[in-house]
Amino acid sequence: xxxxxxxxxxxxATAAFGAQLTDFQTEMHNVGQALDGEPAGFMTxxxxxxxxxxxxxxLRAKPREAVVFLTDIFGLALVNSKLLADQFAAKGFATFAPxxxxxxxxxxxxxxxxxxxxxxxxxxxxTTPPLLSVIDGLSKFGVKKxxxxxxxxxxxxxxxxxxxxxxxxxxxxxxSALSVPDDFLKLSDIGKTxxxxxxxxxxxxxxxxxxxxxxxxxxxxxxFSDLTPYAPGYNRINHxxxxxxxxxxxxxxxxxxxxAAMQAxxxxxxxxxxxxx
Numbered sequence: 614x615x616x617x618x619x620x621x622x623x624x625x626a627t628a629a630f631g632a633q634l635t636d637f638q639t640e641m642h643n644v645g646q647a648l649d650g651e652p653a654g655f656m657t658x659x660x661x662x663x664x665x666x667x668x669x670x671x672l673r674a675k676p677r678e679a680v681v682f683l684t685d686i687f688g689l690a691l692v693n694s695k696l697l698a699d700q701f702a703a704k705g706f707a708t709f710a711p712x713x714x715x716x717x718x719x720x721x722x723x724x725x726x727x728x729x730x731x732x733x734x735x736x737x738x739x740t741t742p743p744l745l746s747v748i749d750g751l752s753k754f755g756v757k758k759x760x761x762x763x764x765x766x767x768x769x770x771x772x773x774x775x776x777x778x779x780x781x782x783x784x785x786x787x788x789s790a791l792s793v794p795d796d797f798l799k800l801s802d803i804g805k806t807x808x809x810x811x812x813x814x815x816x817x818x819x820x821x822x823x824x825x826x827x828x829x830x831x832x833x834x835x836x837f838s839d840l841t842p843y844a845p846g847y848n849r850i851n852h853x854x855x856x857x858x859x860x861x862x863x864x865x866x867x868x869x870x871x872x873a874a875m876q877a878x879x880x881x882x883x884x885x886x887x888x889x890x
Contacts, residue, residue, distance in 0.1 A: 645693075645862030652695035654702065660750035662743045665689050665710040667702040675755040676707035678890055681748065681780070683767030684710060685861060686731075688718030693862050694764075697879065704883050706760070711747040713740045713770070735766075737773070744770060748779065760886040764861045765789050765818070772796050775806035782889035784882040786811035786860035789818040797830040800843070807846035809885040811878040815856035824849060846889065850881055 654667030668676075680701050684694040689712055701708040719731055748759065758781045763771040768788020775783045776799050783806050800808065808831070812824040829835040831843040852859060852874040860878040863871035 645858050645864050646866040647691070647862075648693045648696050648866060650692070650696045650699075652692065653699045654695065654708075656689075659709070659711070660746035662747050662750075663689075663712040663716065664747055665695055665698060665712075667695070667699045667708045667710075669702050669705045669707065672707065677756060678707070678758045678760070679751055679756045680706040680708045680886065681744075681751075681759055681761040681774075682708050682710040683713065683744070683761065683763035683770050684718075685765035685767060685858065686714070686719040686735075687721055687862075688712060688714045690718050691721060691862065697861055700879060701762075701883070706883075706886065707756075709747060709751060711744055713744040713747075715739065715743060737769070741770070741773070758890055760784075760890045762786075762882055762886075763788065765858060768819070769796075771808070772800060775804050775808055776800050778803075778805045780806055782807045782886055784809040784811070784885055786878050786882075787813050787816050787819055787857045789857075791819065791823070793823045794826050794830050794837070797827045798837075801830055801840055804843070805845050807885070807889045808843075808848075809882065810849040811860055811881070812849060812851045813855045813857060813859050813874075814851060814853045818857050821851075824851065848885065850878070852878065 654665055657664055657666055682694070682698045682701065689695060689710060694710060698708045698710050714735060717734060719728070720726060751759070759779070760782045761771055761774055761780045762784045764786050766789055768785035769790045771783040771785040771788070772791060774780045788810070810824070810827065812819055812821070814821065828849055830837045830840065831847040833840040833842045854870045855874045856864060858864070859871060859874050863875050865871050
């Protein structure tokens with residue numbers, strides 16, 4: 614049931630997405646540094662969709678709760694995403710990162726890449742079905758409650774899953790491709806999912822002004838004071854001195870400010886999930 618309604622949301626949003634194509638390559642998606650480490654999980658197929666799976670140590674039974682991890686445009690090819698998913702598993706969450714980019718991520722450090730053509734291949738109509746297939750597969754496997762975290766491109770899908778009440782709790786860091794205030798008005802109207810946002814002071818995608826508008830909608834203040842505060846729960850944490858991508862691919866992995874912000878976003882997300890899952 615939820616699959617059909619979420620696909621309907623995707624279809625309605627396609628025209629808006631196409632009309633708002635941005636030069637992601639120059640402003641929004643400059644590749645940060647790769648993190649050190651080897652992924653601890655494994656790749657498998659869930660309902661035919663390639664998925665990175667990373668599980669808590671000592672897990673002896675099928676998990677009834679799980680985290681869905683939605684990557685940025687660099688997908689699972691960027692090791693940072695797998696390492697970050699591993700961190701959620703280390704905190705006790707069975708974590709599943711679907712390849713909702715259909716095996717077609719943006720290549721890392723490739724100059725002259727046609728971002729506009731890529732974006733048209735990755736509208737919600739193309740990327741929502743594999744995500745829903747994995748969610749359906751987890752349900753068949755016995756998972757009863759889902760948390761979901763999404764970075765950049767993945768942030769849009771956190772809003773969709775929350776709007777559709779498919780997940781129990783959601784979090785996103787430096788989301789992109791959102792329609793503000795419309796996406797938050799829709800969430801305020803029909804959502805039942807607690808939402809946490811990690812914004813970045815220097816983000817040129819989800820800017821400070823857009824973040825403030827989201828706050829105003831969900832807290833029912835200012836221009837939107839005629840609304841009711843978002844009852845399921847809303848929390849935004851603004852990270853100073855960092856830009857777009859900081860929570861998964863810091864601009865400078867040797868800069869303590871960058872690393873502290875990345876670690877804080879992770880820790881606050883874990884706390885949010887623990888509170889609401």
